[in-house]
Amino acid sequence: xxxxxxxxxxxxxxxxxxxxxxxxxxxKKVEQRYSEFISNFNSNENIENTFKEIKKMVNNVNEENxxxxxxxxxxxKQLNECFQNIxxxxxxxxxxxxxxxxxxxxxxxxxxxxxxxxxxxxRSASNVYAKRIENGNSTQTLSEEEIKALNKAKDxxxx
Numbered sequence: 001x002x003x004x005x006x007x008x009x010x011x012x013x014x015x016x017x018x019x020x021x022x023x024x025x026x027x028k029k030v031e032q033r034y035s036e037f038i039s040n041f042n043s044n045e046n047i048e049n050t051f052k053e054i055k056k057m058v059n060n061v062n063e064e065n066x067x068x069x070x071x072x073x074x075x076x077k078q079l080n081e082c083f084q085n086i087x088x089x090x091x092x093x094x095x096x097x098x099x100x101x102x103x104x105x106x107x108x109x110x111x112x113x114x115x116x117x118x119x120x121x122x123r124s125a126s127n128v129y130a131k132r133i134e135n136g137n138s139t140q141t142l143s144e145e146e147i148k149a150l151n152k153a154k155d156x157x158x159x
Contacts, residue, residue, distance in 0.1 A: 090102070
C-alpha cells in the first residue's frame with residue numbers, strides 16, 4: 001500500500017514539475033517579446049505618452065475615414081446622375097446626301113434618364129431635335145435611329 005502511495009506521489013510530482021516547466025518556458029517567451037517591444041522605445045520616451053499619441057493618431061485616421069466615406073457616398077450619388085451611357089448612330093437622312101452627316105445621340109445616366117439629340121442634315125436645311133428620356137423610355141415617338149442610339153446607350157450600362 002505504501003509503495004502505491006509513493007508511486008502516485010512521484011507521478012503527481014512529475015506532472016507538476018512538467019506543468020511548472022511549461023509555464024516557465026511560456027513566461028520566457030513573454031519576457032522575450034516584452035523585451036523586444038520595450039527595446040523599440042528610447043530610454044527617454046514615456047511608453048504611456050507614446051500610446052496616447054498612437055491613440056490620437058488612430059482617432060484622427062478614423063475621423064478622416066469617416067470624411068472620406070461621406071465624400072465617396074456623395075461622389076457615388078453624383079456619378080449616378082451623370083451621363084455615363086452614350087449611344088450614337090450616324091445615318092443618311094436623305095438619299096441625295098451621303099457621308100452619314102445626320103446622327104442621333106442618346107445620353108443617359110445610371111438610371112436611364114437623359115435625352116436624345118437627333119440632327120437631321122439635308123442639303124438645303126438641317127434640323128436638330130431633342131427628346132427627353134425617363135427610365136429608358138420617351139413620351140415622344142422615337143425614330144428608328146433614335147431607338148438604335150437609345151439601345152446602344154442602355155447596352156453600355158450592362159457592361
